[in-house]
Amino acid sequence: MYRALIQKAEPYIKEGDETIIRKAFKFAVNAHKDVRRRSGEPYIYHPVAVATIVVEEIGLGTTSIVAALLHDVVEDTDYTLQDIEERFGPKVARIIDGLTKITETTSKSESIQAENFRKMLLTISEDIRVVLVKLADRLHNMRTLSSMSLDKQLKIKSETEYIYAPLAHRLGLYNIKSELEDLSLRYSNRKVYNEISEKLEETEEQRKRFTKSFVKPLEKDLKKHNFEFRIKARTKSVTSIYKKMRKQGIPFEEVFDLFAIRIIFDSPLPEEKSVCWRIYSIVTDHYTPNVKRLRDWISVPKANGYESLHTTVMGPDGHWVEVQIRSSRMDEIAEKGYAAHWKYKEGSGKGGINKERGIEQWLNEVRDILEDDKSNAIEFLDDFRSNLFNKEVFVFTPNGDLRVFPHSATVLDFAFEIHTEVGAKCLGAKINGKLVPLNHELKNGDQVEILTANKSKANEDWLKFVKTSKARKKIKDYLREDKKQVASLGREVVERKFKQMKEPFNDKTVSQLREYFGLRTELDLYFKIGNGDIDHTEIKKFREMKEENQKSPKYVPEDAKEFKQKIRQIRKEGDELVIGEDMDSVHYSIAPCCNPIAGDDIFGFITINSGIKIHRTDCPNAVSLMANYGYRIIKARWASQKDEEYDVLLYIEGTDRIGLVNDVTKMISTQLRVNIKAISIDTHSSIFKGHITLSVRDSREAEKMIAKLKEIDGIIRINREV
Known part of the structure; x- marks a missing residue:
């Protein structure tokens, strides 16, 4: 070892x-x-x-x-x-x-x-x-x-x-x-993981035969031109295949770009770009390229340092094939990322190979976030994650300087990138000579000229559309200064009200008040009270709620650890919450964000004031909750089957033929004998899309029903919505 x-x-x-x-x-x-x-x-x-x-x-x-x-x-x-x-x-x-x-x-x-x-x-x-x-x-x-x-x-x-x-x-x-x-x-x-893995294994020999046939003429020509090279096929990851299946609503068999062909060559550094294009010429001599799918990452590397020339060509069997052309140096950076980039940078003299717009630019942006020690840990993490963008757009300043932004970045992101004051006073922009608003999304090749006005001032709505962490941080800084002045007035109000109610004014009671109003920080609490968003009489209602909870035999937690101890006392099996058994002493409810039903894989999330919320493990909020609040997650499962029905929402899409909707409703009501609670259908360009709410006993019945409905001629897609 x-x-x-x-x-x-x-x-x-x-x-x-x-x-x-x-x-x-x-x-x-x-x-x-x-x-x-x-x-x-x-x-x-x-x-x-x-x-x-x-x-x-x-x-x-x-x-x-x-x-x-x-x-x-x-x-x-x-x-x-x-x-x-x-x-x-x-x-x-x-x-x-x-x-x-x-x-x-x-x-x-x-x-x-x-x-x-x-x-x-x-x-x-x-x-x-x-x-x-x-x-x-x-x-x-x-x-x-x-x-x-x-x-x-x-x-x-x-x-x-x-x-x-x-x-x-x-x-x-x-x-x-x-x-x-x-x-x-x-x-x-x-x-899903096992199904895709098994299908990849089953089709491996088929991919090998195709690769051998595809590269044979390329190898012959590359050798003829005295290139030192190697060719390999790289299969897509299970996750990327699954994402494509979900995004396009297609089965595994219809995902044609399961792999890419890589041509890796040896060449002196100054000749790398020209060699890439010469090899590209050889590839396109044999196979017809899709000009819309050309990706030149050698002239403008990705922000993580990635360099490669990508093209998609029509293969001999009528399927598109991605071909990636890169040098051995580029390949090492693609495989080992930052460490390899730094190795080549140190070995290439002043400035390095990957210019400031690559990894170093991103690190500078990260340092900007790290300088902000005012945000709490959750806000910090949200801002940091927003900076982990993968897709990029490339735009130009009026002087022709290239700037790289995350996909969907706006005029306002551009303004804050230029200078903090430019961002704060931004009124709009001229893009390619045309006036556009603050929230206009940047596109590749745009030339952007920012327009400012002294009367313009940062406001909270800006946070709804900016994409870069730098812009978010600067906007928050401006808002925070304004909020502090108003919040100081709000703090005086709370202190005075607590004194009148003979309530101790300390960290614990202020934290309880913050949670009562569903706010994340004390600053938010004082600000909303200071500017009148929260009426002063509401503070009195908080006091009444506390007194009521103290009288009530129902257990309401003050603290997540205390709550978890209580949960352990009433669990029926090991360290597990059993939904559907006698749980009068436990305050729990079904989370509306994912609406779990019997049979779904579930977990419990301990809230501060609302008991336990039961979520599906594939809930859109599950990853964030588990990643940030793992200590408040508890295992949960459904009790044995009971005669209880649940509402389930289905998304349905199909061709707009006469009688199709009737076929769907007839199968649900007559053959499957399921009650339709609501139905909403819209038609556009010969395609209908809509939602159906049904009553089912458990997730197995819902899955069986979906499988049966897929058999109807004209149904393109049907799935349960979270």
Whole structure:
């Protein structure tokens, strides 16, 4: 195990570095002795596996290997950061500090997980290796997730989907991003994951035969022109196939671009671009290209440093095939992302290969977010995630300078990118000579001239359409200053009212008042009271509600931990909430955002004032709730079948033929004997779309009904809506 690590590390470490790596390994072995993971393996297997990923899949060196071997020592043993610094130096200690979780006892945050994310992400501007080692740690945890309990699996996969997979993509670690997404899908929808995996396996030989036939004439021509190259086929990830199936409403068999052909060549750096285009010419001599699908990432690399020339051509069997053309250097950056980019940057003199508009520009934007220490952890995480965009648009200033923005970015995003004051006073813009409003979305090739006016002032509505974290942060800064003045008046009102009601004015009661009005921060509370959005008499109603709750035998929690203790007392089986059994002492309700019915996979979410909300595990809000509030998630299941009916909403789409809607309603009412509660249908361009609300006993009946309705001639798509 250790020898395998050293063998893989040889290309990345200097002579003599093995001594410090061996020292770290022995230290970790001693620190974790007699400790085993949930899988039963000795704990030391985990840090060694993480160190191996750091080397083999990310391409980092000695400091990162040592940090990976020691990454759990401070968190899980009695050793301190000072012990680590004394033995292994300040760089390793700093990385491990960034990886060490905040304990619940030291955090006052509403979300300990969001605080931990924040702590880790704050290190990006100082040492990005913290995040890279954390991604390796998360990848190994996902690979070994099967030994965890179901609720732990859901929590960890949600964190992975919510922040780690997008972060890996943003850093150019495509392979790690794809595996994290696939493993998340495996634990959130095992049935779909297994079906797609099996079909990929069944069609593997067919893809190999097609690839051999497709590349044969290309290989012959490339050799004829004396190129040094290799060709490989890359199959799409299970998750990307699933996303395409859902987006287009098609089965696996109709996803034709299951793989891409990569042509990777060796060439001196100055000749790379010209070689790409020469190979492109050879490819298009043999196969007809789709000109709309040409993607030139060599002239303008992606923000994560990715460079490649993509074209889509018509293959010999009448199907479109994507061909990616890149140099060996470009391929290493595509595979190992940030680490490879930095390697080439350092080796290329001043300025590096990937100019400021790539990864370094993104890091500068991240530093802007990190400078904002005023937002709470949840707001910080939301802003950070908004900066993990993948699709980009390229626009120009009036002087012809190129600027890169996330897809759907607006004129206002552009204005704040130019300068904070320009953004704050932005009135609109001229795009390609035409006047457009603030919320106009930028398109590739636009030339943008910002128009300003002194009377223009930032307002809260701007936050509804800006896309970049920089714009969001600056707008919030402006609004925060305005809010502070109004909030100070609101605080005086609350303090005076509490004094009149003989209610203690402290953190606890103010927090309860904030939660009563459903607000996220104290600033929001005081602001709404200060500007009159919350009437002063409402504060008195809060006092009355508190008194009523104290008299009522119904349990209403003041604190999530206290509530969870109460839940444990009334659970029927292990650590699980059983929905439908005698639960008079538990305040729970069905979440309207996903409307679960009997048979659905569900979980409980402990709210502060509304008891437990029951959600579907595939609820649109599930990933965010589990990622940010995992400690408030409890396992739940339905009790045995009872004679109870649930409303289920179906989306239906089909060709607008005479009698089709009648066929649908007839099958539901007559053959399936299900009650139709509501129906709404609209027709446009010979296609009808609509919703039907039905009464069913459980999810199996709903699935059976959907399968039966799909058999009706003319039905294009039908599915249950969340």
